[in-house]
Amino acid sequence: METFLLVNGIAFAAITVYGLYLFAKVVATRIAYIRLGKKSEFDKQFKERFRRVGKIVFGQSKLLKDKKSGIIHVMMFYGFILVQFGAIDFIVRGISPDNHLPFGIFYPGFVFFQELVTLMILVAVVWAFYRRYMEKLVRLKRGFKAGLVLIFIGTLMVSVLVGNGMALIWHGHEMTWTEPIASLIGGAFSWISPTAAMIVFFIAWWIHTVTLLAFLVYVPQSKHAHLIAAPINVFISKRVPGKLEKIDFEMDEDAEESEEEISFGVGKVEDFQQHQMLDFYACVECGRCTDVCPASGTGKMLSPMDIMIKLRDHLTEKGAAITGKSPWVPAYAFAGTQGNQATSNQEAAATVQHASLIGDIITEEELSGCTTCRNCEDACPVNNEHVGTIIDLRRYLVMTEGKMDQDVQRAVMNIERQGNPWGLSKKDRVKWRELDESAYIPTIKELKKEEKEFDYLFWVSSMGAYDSRSQKIAVAFAKLMNKAGIRFAILGNKEANSGDTARRIGNEFLFQEIAEKNIKEFEKNGVTKIVTIDPHAYNIFKNEYPDFGFEAEVYHHTQMLYDLVMEGKLAPNGEINQRLTYHDSCYLGRYNGVYDPPREILKSIPGLELVEMARSKENGMCCGAGGGLMWTEETTGNRINVARTEQAIAVKPTMISSACPYCLTMLSDGTKAKDVEEDISTMDVAEILALSVFTETESKTA
Numbered sequence: 052m053e054t055f056l057l058v059n060g061i062a063f064a065a066i067t068v069y070g071l072y073l074f075a076k077v078v079a080t081r082i083a084y085i086r087l088g089k090k091s092e093f094d095k096q097f098k099e100r101f102r103r104v105g106k107i108v109f110g111q112s113k114l115l116k117d118k119k120s121g122i123i124h125v126m127m128f129y130g131f132i133l134v135q136f137g138a139i140d141f142i143v144r145g146i147s148p149d150n151h152l153p154f155g156i157f158y159p160g161f162v163f164f165q166e167l168v169t170l171m172i173l174v175a176v177v178w179a180f181y182r183r184y185m186e187k188l189v190r191l192k193r194g195f196k197a198g199l200v201l202i203f204i205g206t207l208m209v210s211v212l213v214g215n216g217m218a219l220i221w222h223g224h225e226m227t228w229t230e231p232i233a234s235l236i237g238g239a240f241s242w243i244s245p246t247a248a249m250i251v252f253f254i255a256w257w258i259h260t261v262t263l264l265a266f267l268v269y270v271p272q273s274k275h276a277h278l279i280a281a282p283i284n285v286f287i288s289k290r291v292p293g294k295l296e297k298i299d300f301e302m303d304e305d306a307e308e309s310e311e312e313i314s315f316g317v318g319k320v321e322d323f324q325q326h327q328m329l330d331f332y333a334c335v336e337c338g339r340c341t342d343v344c345p346a347s348g349t350g351k352m353l354s355p356m357d358i359m360i361k362l363r364d365h366l367t368e369k370g371a372a373i374t375g376k377s378p379w380v381p382a383y384a385f386a387g388t389q390g391n392q393a394t395s396n397q398e399a400a401a402t403v404q405h406a407s408l409i410g411d412i413i414t415e416e417e418l419s420g421c422t423t424c425r426n427c428e429d430a431c432p433v434n435n436e437h438v439g440t441i442i443d444l445r446r447y448l449v450m451t452e453g454k455m456d457q458d459v460q461r462a463v464m465n466i467e468r469q470g471n472p473w474g475l476s477k478k479d480r481v482k483w484r485e486l487d488e489s490a491y492i493p494t495i496k497e498l499k500k501e502e503k504e505f506d507y508l509f510w511v512s513s514m515g516a517y518d519s520r521s522q523k524i525a526v527a528f529a530k531l532m533n534k535a536g537i538r539f540a541i542l543g544n545k546e547a548n549s550g551d552t553a554r555r556i557g558n559e560f561l562f563q564e565i566a567e568k569n570i571k572e573f574e575k576n577g578v579t580k581i582v583t584i585d586p587h588a589y590n591i592f593k594n595e596y597p598d599f600g601f602e603a604e605v606y607h608h609t610q611m612l613y614d615l616v617m618e619g620k621l622a623p624n625g626e627i628n629q630r631l632t633y634h635d636s637c638y639l640g641r642y643n644g645v646y647d648p649p650r651e652i653l654k655s656i657p658g659l660e661l662v663e664m665a666r667s668k669e670n671g672m673c674c675g676a677g678g679g680l681m682w683t684e685e686t687t688g689n690r691i692n693v694a695r696t697e698q699a700i701a702v703k704p705t706m707i708s709s710a711c712p713y714c715l716t717m718l719s720d721g722t723k724a725k726d727v728e729e730d731i732s733t734m735d736v737a738e739i740l741a742l743s744v745f746t747e748t749e750s751k752t753a
Contacts, residue, residue: 070267284433336360459682466548471548497540524737589638649710
């Protein structure tokens with residue numbers, strides 16, 4: 052027996068060292084591939100970052116948005132952490148049968164707890180198998196690789212239980228409450244001899260050991276690399292959701308690149324920043340991002356998950372070609388893979404390196420379908436930042452290759468020339484004031500002539516200034532500010548475009564020109580507070596203009612109106628007898644977390660019944676206007692705005708409300724497409740509040 056245990060121990064040590072070597076080698080190759088990218092800037096707000104890791108990684112907050120899958124993952128996550136102590140104990144008893152972990156009098160309790168945890172994990176494995184292969188959730192893949200991890204985990208758990216049951220027979224121990232499952236197994240096989248039980252024990256022990264080491268090697272070269280990458284990814288992800296990186300257009304005169312080699316955006320996978328590359332390996336392939344994507348859900352080409360997977364696979368293959376490090380180990384077992392061939396075959400390496408990132412790997416159609424709503428990012432359990440990746444690729448298309456949808460190009464050219472997407476005259480930017488001459492809406496220039504001051508710059512936006520429907524929102528909000536005694540002014544014909552459309556479609560150069568001009572205008576007029584009806588302008592002024600040297604207090608009009616209502620400066624007394632559902636703007640909600648103010652305003656209005664759509668707040672669906680798509684026609688699948696309108700109609704409202712002129716336009720078009728515009732009105736929160744405030748006694752029906 053001693054000779055057997057000696058040989059067994061030596062064999063265990065050899066295979067363990069080999070397994071750890073392969074694991075370290077795979078991790079090292081992935082790090083080498085990531086280091087091909089550009090270095091990322093990182094702010095050292097450690098307290099906030101550790102808090103986020105605690106909430107998302109250990110609190111499993113995002114995973115639990117899908118309760119069933121979330122519970123399964125919690126069971127596996129914590130179960131697998133806890134069961135490692137049992138695995139160590141099991142390995143110790145295989146190397147030295149007379150010993151176990153030194154827990155003293157607590158050892159029986161430890162064994163009992165480990166059996167319960169092992170059983171819990173097995174239940175989670177069966178449940179996960181059912182969800183993927185029997186229930187067949189659309190977002191989950193069902194190939195062999197997708198189920199391999201379940202096989203690994205199930206094998207580990209079963210081998211421990213079988214081994215423990217055989218150990219009871221081998222050592223002549225009686226069945227015990229501390230090992231209920233092992234006792235059942237031991238009782239079922241009590242007829243076999245101790246020697247046979249010992250043989251079965253070591254078979255189970257070696258199955259467990261080899262499976263554990265194989266799983267260890269498998270993890271970093273599979274989608275389960277997220278076990279390593281995800282906690283790091285959550286820790287280093289952006290603290291300001293959806294904030295885009297600034298491009299430095301100042302060229303170094305000593306740079307060796309020729310003008311032909313100069314490019315902007317991401318045209319090669321190594322142009323991504325390193326933290327973006329970590330996203331690729333952190334991807335869980337859970338499909339949550341694609342499941343909530345408005346483009347994917349309406350039949351477009353875009354799948355955020357597929358983009359991450361394709362970029363990951365391309366980085367792995369190209370990284371192998373550049374570094375010469377084999378991505379798949381043991382290398383002799385994967386000699387036929389393209390990644391391994393790229394390390395030894397010049398032709399294979401050239402094929403990988405010459406592949407066009409946009410065209411061969413990611414299609415232009417995929418990139419053009421993104422509305423930049425960030426629902427994918429909000430749903431992602433590992434904090435992947437899909438939108439920034441897509442916009443970096445768009446930047447290359449627009450600024451380096453000069454490719455842009457014709458409708459978007461027309462809108463961008465109009466913004467560049469006239470400051471608005473329609474190309475209407477700058478001189479007409481103040482004509483909206485003529486809708487209601489009783490409202491006091493001064494320009495800064497007019498106030499200066501009157502020697503008056505203002506506290507807030509009211510950024511009307513192109514929609515508020517030119518779009519006939521949105522003009523009514525601007526007037527209603529201005530009248531409410533008048534009523535509450537707010538001192539405000541507008542830029543009038545000096546107002547341009549916020550630059551959001553240009554930046555989101557990929558024209559960073561135009562955006563920076565616009566931003567610089569706006570900042571000069573703000574500083575010239577001493578602007579320190581901005582309020583706007585446009586969530587896109589609100590987001591870009593608040594979160595992205597500071598990168599260009601301008602910081603101010605920025606408010607969305609619902610935030611200001613909420614404060615005014617709560618302070619009693621606006622009294623919504625008039626009844627509005629409507630059943631209303633509220634649509635969240637992505638740039639107000641997911642980008643900036645403003646969900647409650649508009650709802651509280653609506654709740655304060657007498658007679659108004661507020662009902663929520665199935666998808667609301669953090670999981671609210673995009674209207675389809677973001678990312679510059681307001682100015683394009685959808686030619687593939689169903690219209691996003693119609694799909695969102697259908698979700699609103701499902702709760703049987705008489706009114707649909709929003710707090711964004713873009714959203715309201717899309718929803719209004721949606722009600723027309725569904726032929727319900729006569730039965731269901733669409734109004735901004737400010738318009739509804741104005742109806743109540745300016746009608747003190749009589750009941751109002753919009």
